[in-house]
Amino acid sequence: MENNFLVDSDLLSETALKRKHQLENDPSSRIDHMKYLPGMDVIESDVCSKVMAQIQSYDYSKYTAKDVRRALTSERCTIEDFKALLSPAAEPFLEQMAERAQKETGKHFGNTVYLFTPLYIANYCENYCVYCGFNCYNKIKRLRLDTEQIEHEMKVIAESGMEEILILTGESPAKSDVKYIGEACKIARKYFKMVGIEIYPVNVEDYKYLHECGVDYVTVFQETYDTDKYEKLHLMGNKRVWPYRFDSQERALMGGMRGVGFSALLGLSDFRKDALASALHVYYLQRKYPHAEMSLSCPRLRPIINNETINPLDVGERQLCQVLCAYRIFLPFCGITVSSRETAEFRNGIAKIAATKISAGVSTGIGDHEEKYSGEQESDTGDEQFEISDGRSLGTMYIDMSNEGLQPVFNDYLYV
Numbered sequence: 001m002e003n004n005f006l007v008d009s010d011l012l013s014e015t016a017l018k019r020k021h022q023l024e025n026d027p028s029s030r031i032d033h034m035k036y037l038p039g040m041d042v043i044e045s046d047v048c049s050k051v052m053a054q055i056q057s058y059d060y061s062k063y064t065a066k067d068v069r070r071a072l073t074s075e076r077c078t079i080e081d082f083k084a085l086l087s088p089a090a091e092p093f094l095e096q097m098a099e100r101a102q103k104e105t106g107k108h109f110g111n112t113v114y115l116f117t118p119l120y121i122a123n124y125c126e127n128y129c130v131y132c133g134f135n136c137y138n139k140i141k142r143l144r145l146d147t148e149q150i151e152h153e154m155k156v157i158a159e160s161g162m163e164e165i166l167i168l169t170g171e172s173p174a175k176s177d178v179k180y181i182g183e184a185c186k187i188a189r190k191y192f193k194m195v196g197i198e199i200y201p202v203n204v205e206d207y208k209y210l211h212e213c214g215v216d217y218v219t220v221f222q223e224t225y226d227t228d229k230y231e232k233l234h235l236m237g238n239k240r241v242w243p244y245r246f247d248s249q250e251r252a253l254m255g256g257m258r259g260v261g262f263s264a265l266l267g268l269s270d271f272r273k274d275a276l277a278s279a280l281h282v283y284y285l286q287r288k289y290p291h292a293e294m295s296l297s298c299p300r301l302r303p304i305i306n307n308e309t310i311n312p313l314d315v316g317e318r319q320l321c322q323v324l325c326a327y328r329i330f331l332p333f334c335g336i337t338v339s340s341r342e343t344a345e346f347r348n349g350i351a352k353i354a355a356t357k358i359s360a361g362v363s364t365g366i367g368d369h370e371e372k373y374s375g376e377q378e379s380d381t382g383d384e385q386f387e388i389s390d391g392r393s394l395g396t397m398y399i400d401m402s403n404e405g406l407q408p409v410f411n412d413y414l415y416v
Contacts (some may be wrong), residue, residue, distance in 0.1 A: 020137050023128060023235040033231045033240050040244045041203040041251060047284045048246050048357075054063070054079065054224060055277050059244040063087035072096055077330045082279065085326035086272050094322055101325035101354045104332040112409045113401055114335075114357045115394065116194070117157055121145045121184055123366050125146035125170035127237030131222075131268065131301065134170040136237070143366040144175055150184050153367060154191045160361060160394045163219070163410035164194035164221070170335060171200035171239055178206045182213035189214035193411045200238065201248040207255025218252035219261030220245065225277035226269035234270060259293030260285075261337070266315045266323070267301035275323045279330055286331075295335030296327055297359065317346055321353075328354040347390055348404055360397035362388055 022029045039245055063084045071081035072093065084090060085097060122144040125134040127179065133140065145153065157165060165188055169176040181199055188195045196217035197210065224230050227242050234240045249260035262281050264274035277297075282294045299316050319344075327336055338347050338355040340362040347358055392400065401408045 006364040030235055031240060033242050036244055037241055042074045043247055045250055050284050051280045054280050055273050058083060058273055058276055060087040060272050062091045065089055068093050072100055082326060082330040086275055097325040098353050099411050101328040103356055104328050108109055108332050109356050111406050113351045113406045114409050114412055115360045117162050117359060117361045118166040118168055119153055120151055120366050122169040122174040122176040124175035126172045127239040130233050144193045145367050147183055149186050149367055162394055165192045166196040166198055168198045178202060181208055185210060185213040185215050201245050204251045204254045207252045214241045217259045220248040221263045221265055222263055224267045224268040229269040246261060253289050253292050261295045263297035263299060265299055271315045279327055282331060282334055283342050295337055297337045298324055315407055324350055324354045324394055340390040342389055344390045344392055348400060351406055352404055360394045361375050
Protein backbone atom coordinates (compact mmCIF):
# COMPACT_ATOMS: atom_id res chain seq x y z
CA MET A 1 0.00 0.00 0.00
CA GLU A 2 1.31 3.44 -0.88
CA ASN A 3 2.40 5.71 1.95
CA ASN A 4 1.63 8.98 0.23
CA PHE A 5 0.51 11.50 2.83
CA LEU A 6 1.60 15.07 2.22
CA VAL A 7 2.83 17.35 4.97
CA ASP A 8 2.87 21.16 5.17
CA SER A 9 3.54 21.61 1.45
CA ASP A 10 2.48 24.72 -0.42
CA LEU A 11 2.80 22.96 -3.75
CA LEU A 12 2.43 19.26 -4.51
CA SER A 13 5.41 17.67 -6.21
CA GLU A 14 5.16 16.94 -9.89
CA THR A 15 5.16 13.20 -9.11
CA ALA A 16 2.36 13.58 -6.57
CA LEU A 17 0.26 15.62 -8.97
CA LYS A 18 0.77 13.03 -11.69
CA ARG A 19 -0.26 10.23 -9.33
CA LYS A 20 -3.32 12.19 -8.15
CA HIS A 21 -4.40 12.79 -11.76
CA GLN A 22 -3.92 9.11 -12.59
CA LEU A 23 -6.03 7.97 -9.62
CA GLU A 24 -8.81 10.36 -10.58
CA ASN A 25 -8.92 9.49 -14.26
CA ASP A 26 -7.73 5.91 -14.60
CA PRO A 27 -9.79 3.39 -12.56
CA SER A 28 -7.33 0.62 -13.48
CA SER A 29 -4.64 2.41 -11.44
CA ARG A 30 -6.59 1.84 -8.22
CA ILE A 31 -6.53 -1.33 -6.13
CA ASP A 32 -9.61 -3.56 -5.97
CA HIS A 33 -11.82 -1.91 -3.34
CA MET A 34 -13.52 -5.22 -2.46
CA LYS A 35 -10.31 -7.20 -1.88
CA TYR A 36 -8.60 -7.41 1.51
CA LEU A 37 -4.98 -6.33 1.76
CA PRO A 38 -2.29 -8.47 3.43
CA GLY A 39 -2.46 -8.26 7.22
CA MET A 40 -6.17 -7.40 7.37
CA ASP A 41 -8.31 -9.70 9.55
CA VAL A 42 -10.97 -11.54 7.57
CA ILE A 43 -13.79 -12.62 9.87
CA GLU A 44 -16.48 -15.12 9.00
CA SER A 45 -19.71 -13.13 9.38
CA ASP A 46 -23.06 -13.13 7.63
CA VAL A 47 -23.99 -9.59 8.69
CA CYS A 48 -22.69 -7.93 5.52
CA SER A 49 -24.55 -10.24 3.15
CA LYS A 50 -27.80 -9.69 5.07
CA VAL A 51 -27.47 -5.90 4.96
CA MET A 52 -26.53 -5.79 1.30
CA ALA A 53 -29.39 -8.07 0.29
CA GLN A 54 -31.84 -5.68 1.92
CA ILE A 55 -30.34 -2.63 0.20
CA GLN A 56 -30.36 -4.24 -3.22
CA SER A 57 -34.04 -5.18 -2.93
CA TYR A 58 -35.15 -1.81 -1.49
CA ASP A 59 -37.38 0.11 -3.88
CA TYR A 60 -38.66 3.00 -1.79
CA SER A 61 -40.86 4.30 -4.60
CA LYS A 62 -43.29 1.41 -4.12
CA TYR A 63 -44.38 2.44 -0.61
CA THR A 64 -47.65 4.29 -0.13
CA ALA A 65 -49.39 6.34 2.55
CA LYS A 66 -51.18 3.15 3.60
CA ASP A 67 -47.83 1.47 4.29
CA VAL A 68 -46.71 4.44 6.37
CA ARG A 69 -49.91 4.48 8.43
CA ARG A 70 -49.52 0.76 9.09
CA ALA A 71 -45.93 1.30 10.24
CA LEU A 72 -46.95 4.12 12.60
CA THR A 73 -49.73 2.11 14.21
CA SER A 74 -47.81 -1.18 14.52
CA GLU A 75 -46.74 -1.96 18.06
CA ARG A 76 -43.44 -3.33 16.79
CA CYS A 77 -41.70 -1.75 13.82
CA THR A 78 -40.57 -4.44 11.37
CA ILE A 79 -37.91 -4.06 8.69
CA GLU A 80 -40.70 -3.61 6.14
CA ASP A 81 -42.28 -0.90 8.32
CA PHE A 82 -38.90 0.82 8.63
CA LYS A 83 -38.50 0.84 4.86
CA ALA A 84 -41.87 2.56 4.56
CA LEU A 85 -40.89 5.19 7.14
CA LEU A 86 -37.75 6.03 5.14
CA SER A 87 -39.64 6.33 1.87
CA PRO A 88 -40.85 9.55 0.19
CA ALA A 89 -44.39 8.44 1.06
CA ALA A 90 -43.61 9.14 4.73
CA GLU A 91 -42.63 12.79 4.22
CA PRO A 92 -46.21 14.12 4.76
CA PHE A 93 -46.35 12.12 8.02
CA LEU A 94 -43.32 13.78 9.64
CA GLU A 95 -45.33 15.21 12.55
CA GLN A 96 -46.85 11.82 13.35
CA MET A 97 -43.42 10.20 13.07
CA ALA A 98 -41.97 12.75 15.47
CA GLU A 99 -44.75 12.08 17.97
CA ARG A 100 -44.13 8.32 17.82
CA ALA A 101 -40.36 8.80 18.03
CA GLN A 102 -40.68 11.14 21.02
CA LYS A 103 -42.84 8.57 22.79
CA GLU A 104 -40.26 5.83 22.22
CA THR A 105 -37.40 8.07 23.33
CA GLY A 106 -39.20 9.03 26.54
CA LYS A 107 -40.06 5.41 27.26
CA HIS A 108 -36.46 4.20 27.05
CA PHE A 109 -34.30 7.25 27.80
CA GLY A 110 -36.54 9.63 29.72
CA ASN A 111 -35.63 13.27 29.18
CA THR A 112 -31.87 12.77 29.45
CA VAL A 113 -29.38 13.89 26.82
CA TYR A 114 -25.71 12.90 27.12
CA LEU A 115 -22.96 15.43 26.43
CA PHE A 116 -19.45 14.67 25.17
CA THR A 117 -16.67 16.34 23.23
CA PRO A 118 -14.30 15.13 20.49
CA LEU A 119 -10.52 15.59 20.64
CA TYR A 120 -8.55 15.34 17.41
CA ILE A 121 -4.97 14.37 18.29
CA ALA A 122 -3.57 14.09 14.73
CA ASN A 123 -4.59 14.95 11.18
CA TYR A 124 -2.07 13.00 9.11
CA CYS A 125 -3.79 10.74 6.60
CA GLU A 126 -2.70 8.21 3.97
CA ASN A 127 -6.06 7.98 2.19
CA TYR A 128 -7.30 9.90 -0.81
CA CYS A 129 -11.01 10.37 -0.11
CA VAL A 130 -12.17 13.12 -2.42
CA TYR A 131 -14.66 14.69 0.06
CA CYS A 132 -12.49 14.76 3.21
CA GLY A 133 -10.56 17.72 4.59
CA PHE A 134 -7.78 15.44 5.90
CA ASN A 135 -7.16 13.61 2.60
CA CYS A 136 -3.49 13.13 1.78
CA TYR A 137 -3.53 15.48 -1.23
CA ASN A 138 -5.04 18.44 0.59
CA LYS A 139 -2.61 21.23 1.40
CA ILE A 140 -3.36 21.69 5.09
CA LYS A 141 -1.24 22.17 8.17
CA ARG A 142 -0.54 18.71 9.57
CA LEU A 143 0.10 18.12 13.25
CA ARG A 144 0.37 15.25 15.70
CA LEU A 145 0.13 16.02 19.38
CA ASP A 146 2.72 14.46 21.66
CA THR A 147 1.75 12.91 25.00
CA GLU A 148 2.38 16.13 26.90
CA GLN A 149 0.17 18.11 24.52
CA ILE A 150 -2.52 15.42 24.65
CA GLU A 151 -2.58 15.52 28.42
CA HIS A 152 -2.77 19.31 28.40
CA GLU A 153 -5.73 19.27 25.99
CA MET A 154 -7.50 16.64 28.06
CA LYS A 155 -6.92 18.54 31.26
CA VAL A 156 -8.43 21.69 29.71
CA ILE A 157 -11.47 19.72 28.53
CA ALA A 158 -11.93 17.92 31.86
CA GLU A 159 -11.79 21.21 33.78
CA SER A 160 -14.84 22.34 31.80
CA GLY A 161 -16.83 19.56 33.49
CA MET A 162 -16.86 17.07 30.61
CA GLU A 163 -16.73 13.39 31.62
CA GLU A 164 -16.78 11.70 28.21
CA ILE A 165 -14.28 12.16 25.40
CA LEU A 166 -14.06 10.88 21.84
CA ILE A 167 -10.48 10.59 20.54
CA LEU A 168 -9.99 10.99 16.78
CA THR A 169 -7.06 10.81 14.38
CA GLY A 170 -6.52 10.99 10.67
CA GLU A 171 -6.14 7.58 9.05
CA SER A 172 -2.37 7.15 9.09
CA PRO A 173 -1.01 4.04 10.81
CA ALA A 174 2.47 5.38 10.05
CA LYS A 175 1.97 8.67 11.92
CA SER A 176 -0.69 7.58 14.45
CA ASP A 177 -0.02 3.92 15.15
CA VAL A 178 -2.01 1.81 17.58
CA LYS A 179 0.55 2.24 20.35
CA TYR A 180 0.38 6.04 20.03
CA ILE A 181 -3.42 5.93 20.18
CA GLY A 182 -3.27 3.55 23.13
CA GLU A 183 -1.07 5.96 25.10
CA ALA A 184 -3.59 8.74 24.44
CA CYS A 185 -6.35 6.49 25.74
CA LYS A 186 -4.40 5.72 28.92
CA ILE A 187 -4.09 9.45 29.54
CA ALA A 188 -7.80 9.93 28.81
CA ARG A 189 -8.73 7.34 31.42
CA LYS A 190 -7.11 9.58 34.06
CA TYR A 191 -9.51 12.42 33.27
CA PHE A 192 -12.71 10.91 31.87
CA LYS A 193 -15.19 8.23 32.89
CA MET A 194 -16.01 7.29 29.31
CA VAL A 195 -13.47 7.03 26.47
CA GLY A 196 -14.43 6.49 22.84
CA ILE A 197 -12.31 6.38 19.72
CA GLU A 198 -12.96 7.16 16.07
CA ILE A 199 -9.85 6.02 14.24
CA TYR A 200 -8.93 3.95 11.19
CA PRO A 201 -10.18 0.33 11.28
CA VAL A 202 -7.81 -2.15 12.94
CA ASN A 203 -7.63 -5.88 13.60
CA VAL A 204 -9.21 -7.74 16.53
CA GLU A 205 -5.98 -7.90 18.53
CA ASP A 206 -5.48 -4.15 18.10
CA TYR A 207 -9.00 -3.46 19.37
CA LYS A 208 -8.29 -5.77 22.30
CA TYR A 209 -5.12 -3.78 23.11
CA LEU A 210 -6.96 -0.46 22.87
CA HIS A 211 -9.70 -1.79 25.16
CA GLU A 212 -7.00 -2.70 27.68
CA CYS A 213 -5.73 0.88 27.38
CA GLY A 214 -9.12 2.15 28.52
CA VAL A 215 -11.33 2.42 25.44
CA ASP A 216 -15.04 1.72 25.98
CA TYR A 217 -16.52 2.55 22.60
CA VAL A 218 -15.51 2.41 18.93
CA THR A 219 -17.22 4.44 16.20
CA VAL A 220 -16.60 3.85 12.49
CA PHE A 221 -18.28 5.72 9.64
CA GLN A 222 -18.88 3.44 6.66
CA GLU A 223 -19.36 6.70 4.69
CA THR A 224 -21.59 4.96 2.12
CA TYR A 225 -22.85 1.39 1.76
CA ASP A 226 -23.06 1.88 -2.01
CA THR A 227 -19.96 -0.07 -3.07
CA ASP A 228 -19.85 1.42 -6.57
CA LYS A 229 -20.01 5.00 -5.26
CA TYR A 230 -17.53 4.09 -2.50
CA GLU A 231 -15.02 3.02 -5.16
CA LYS A 232 -15.30 6.39 -6.93
CA LEU A 233 -14.83 8.39 -3.71
CA HIS A 234 -12.00 6.46 -2.01
CA LEU A 235 -9.17 6.36 -4.51
CA MET A 236 -6.17 5.39 -2.40
CA GLY A 237 -5.23 4.07 1.04
CA ASN A 238 -6.41 1.30 3.36
CA LYS A 239 -9.79 3.01 3.60
CA ARG A 240 -10.42 2.02 0.00
CA VAL A 241 -11.07 -1.57 1.16
CA TRP A 242 -14.84 -1.50 1.68
CA PRO A 243 -15.46 -4.91 3.37
CA TYR A 244 -12.67 -4.43 5.92
CA ARG A 245 -14.29 -1.17 6.97
CA PHE A 246 -17.75 -2.76 7.11
CA ASP A 247 -16.62 -5.40 9.60
CA SER A 248 -14.88 -2.91 11.92
CA GLN A 249 -17.60 -2.81 14.58
CA GLU A 250 -17.79 -6.59 14.77
CA ARG A 251 -14.00 -6.87 15.13
CA ALA A 252 -14.17 -4.25 17.91
CA LEU A 253 -16.79 -6.31 19.75
CA MET A 254 -14.67 -9.42 19.26
CA GLY A 255 -11.85 -7.43 20.86
CA GLY A 256 -13.93 -6.82 24.00
CA MET A 257 -15.32 -3.32 23.42
CA ARG A 258 -18.42 -2.43 25.41
CA GLY A 259 -20.10 -0.55 22.59
CA VAL A 260 -19.87 0.46 18.94
CA GLY A 261 -21.20 3.30 16.80
CA PHE A 262 -22.32 3.33 13.15
CA SER A 263 -22.95 5.91 10.48
CA ALA A 264 -23.14 6.72 6.83
CA LEU A 265 -22.21 10.21 5.65
CA LEU A 266 -25.56 11.30 4.25
CA GLY A 267 -25.24 12.95 0.87
CA LEU A 268 -22.46 10.80 -0.59
CA SER A 269 -24.99 8.49 -2.21
CA ASP A 270 -28.72 7.72 -1.98
CA PHE A 271 -29.39 8.79 1.60
CA ARG A 272 -32.47 6.57 2.02
CA LYS A 273 -30.54 3.41 1.16
CA ASP A 274 -27.56 4.48 3.28
CA ALA A 275 -29.89 5.17 6.22
CA LEU A 276 -31.50 1.76 5.75
CA ALA A 277 -28.11 0.05 5.63
CA SER A 278 -26.80 1.85 8.73
CA ALA A 279 -29.81 0.83 10.81
CA LEU A 280 -29.78 -2.76 9.56
CA HIS A 281 -26.06 -2.96 10.31
CA VAL A 282 -27.02 -2.22 13.92
CA TYR A 283 -30.10 -4.47 13.80
CA TYR A 284 -28.24 -7.61 12.73
CA LEU A 285 -25.24 -7.05 15.02
CA GLN A 286 -27.56 -6.46 17.99
CA ARG A 287 -28.97 -9.91 17.50
CA LYS A 288 -25.51 -11.41 17.24
CA TYR A 289 -24.04 -9.48 20.22
CA PRO A 290 -27.03 -8.75 22.50
CA HIS A 291 -24.77 -7.61 25.37
CA ALA A 292 -23.23 -4.76 23.35
CA GLU A 293 -24.33 -1.13 23.36
CA MET A 294 -24.87 0.36 19.93
CA SER A 295 -25.50 3.84 18.59
CA LEU A 296 -26.22 5.59 15.32
CA SER A 297 -24.99 8.93 14.04
CA CYS A 298 -26.42 10.89 11.13
CA PRO A 299 -23.83 13.34 9.76
CA ARG A 300 -24.43 15.23 6.52
CA LEU A 301 -21.67 16.45 4.24
CA ARG A 302 -20.08 19.72 5.30
CA PRO A 303 -17.81 22.13 3.39
CA ILE A 304 -14.12 21.26 3.80
CA ILE A 305 -10.81 23.04 3.35
CA ASN A 306 -9.54 23.02 -0.28
CA ASN A 307 -12.89 21.76 -1.56
CA GLU A 308 -15.46 24.53 -1.59
CA THR A 309 -17.68 22.67 -4.03
CA ILE A 310 -18.71 19.96 -1.55
CA ASN A 311 -21.82 20.90 0.41
CA PRO A 312 -24.67 18.82 1.84
CA LEU A 313 -26.31 17.00 -1.08
CA ASP A 314 -30.05 16.33 -1.42
CA VAL A 315 -30.64 15.88 2.32
CA GLY A 316 -32.63 18.74 3.85
CA GLU A 317 -33.38 19.15 7.53
CA ARG A 318 -36.87 17.69 7.14
CA GLN A 319 -35.43 14.61 5.45
CA LEU A 320 -32.77 14.31 8.14
CA CYS A 321 -35.51 14.56 10.77
CA GLN A 322 -37.41 11.82 8.94
CA VAL A 323 -34.36 9.55 9.06
CA LEU A 324 -33.81 10.17 12.77
CA CYS A 325 -37.45 9.56 13.68
CA ALA A 326 -37.43 6.35 11.61
CA TYR A 327 -34.25 5.24 13.42
CA ARG A 328 -35.88 5.79 16.80
CA ILE A 329 -39.10 3.97 15.90
CA PHE A 330 -37.23 0.99 14.41
CA LEU A 331 -34.46 0.79 17.04
CA PRO A 332 -36.04 2.14 20.26
CA PHE A 333 -33.13 1.08 22.51
CA CYS A 334 -30.37 2.42 20.25
CA GLY A 335 -28.48 5.60 21.10
CA ILE A 336 -28.67 8.37 18.50
CA THR A 337 -25.95 11.01 18.25
CA VAL A 338 -26.35 14.34 16.46
CA SER A 339 -23.10 16.14 15.77
CA SER A 340 -22.13 19.79 15.59
CA ARG A 341 -22.39 19.61 11.79
CA GLU A 342 -26.04 20.56 12.43
CA THR A 343 -27.30 23.91 13.66
CA ALA A 344 -28.02 24.67 17.32
CA GLU A 345 -31.72 25.07 16.53
CA PHE A 346 -31.95 21.68 14.87
CA ARG A 347 -30.03 19.92 17.63
CA ASN A 348 -32.15 21.54 20.34
CA GLY A 349 -35.29 20.35 18.60
CA ILE A 350 -34.22 16.82 17.69
CA ALA A 351 -32.92 16.16 21.22
CA LYS A 352 -36.52 16.44 22.42
CA ILE A 353 -37.68 13.94 19.80
CA ALA A 354 -35.11 11.26 19.00
CA ALA A 355 -31.48 12.12 19.78
CA THR A 356 -29.87 10.94 23.02
CA LYS A 357 -26.33 12.28 22.65
CA ILE A 358 -25.00 15.71 21.66
CA SER A 359 -21.45 16.96 21.27
CA ALA A 360 -20.48 20.24 22.95
CA GLY A 361 -17.42 22.50 22.96
CA VAL A 362 -16.45 21.01 19.60
CA SER A 363 -13.32 21.63 17.57
CA THR A 364 -12.25 19.58 14.55
CA GLY A 365 -8.79 21.16 14.53
CA ILE A 366 -5.68 19.77 16.22
CA GLY A 367 -4.50 21.12 19.56
CA ASP A 368 -6.78 24.14 19.80
CA HIS A 369 -9.00 23.43 22.82
CA GLU A 370 -6.90 25.80 24.91
CA GLU A 371 -7.68 28.51 22.37
CA LYS A 372 -11.35 27.54 22.23
CA TYR A 373 -11.85 27.59 26.00
CA SER A 374 -9.55 30.49 26.90
CA GLY A 375 -10.06 32.72 23.85
CA GLU A 376 -6.27 33.02 23.41
CA GLN A 377 -4.82 32.45 19.94
CA GLU A 378 -2.55 29.41 19.65
CA SER A 379 0.01 29.24 16.83
CA ASP A 380 0.90 25.54 17.00
CA THR A 381 -2.37 24.01 15.85
CA GLY A 382 -3.37 21.78 12.95
CA ASP A 383 -6.09 22.49 10.40
CA GLU A 384 -9.63 21.21 10.89
CA GLN A 385 -11.33 18.32 9.10
CA PHE A 386 -14.57 20.14 8.28
CA GLU A 387 -16.60 23.17 9.29
CA ILE A 388 -19.09 22.88 12.13
CA SER A 389 -22.44 24.66 12.47
CA ASP A 390 -22.90 24.55 16.24
CA GLY A 391 -19.92 25.91 18.16
CA ARG A 392 -21.59 26.28 21.56
CA SER A 393 -19.53 25.73 24.69
CA LEU A 394 -20.38 23.05 27.20
CA GLY A 395 -21.83 25.63 29.60
CA THR A 396 -24.06 27.15 26.95
CA MET A 397 -25.15 23.72 25.75
CA TYR A 398 -26.04 22.67 29.30
CA ILE A 399 -28.20 25.77 29.82
CA ASP A 400 -29.89 25.42 26.42
CA MET A 401 -30.73 21.76 26.96
CA SER A 402 -32.08 22.50 30.45
CA ASN A 403 -34.24 25.30 29.06
CA GLU A 404 -35.69 22.80 26.57
CA GLY A 405 -36.89 20.65 29.48
CA LEU A 406 -34.10 18.11 29.04
CA GLN A 407 -31.71 16.75 31.67
CA PRO A 408 -28.10 17.02 30.47
CA VAL A 409 -25.98 14.10 31.68
CA PHE A 410 -22.19 13.82 31.56
CA ASN A 411 -21.85 10.09 32.07
CA ASP A 412 -24.15 7.07 32.04
CA TYR A 413 -21.79 4.32 33.14
CA LEU A 414 -20.16 3.48 36.47
CA TYR A 415 -17.21 1.12 36.91
CA VAL A 416 -17.46 -1.04 40.05
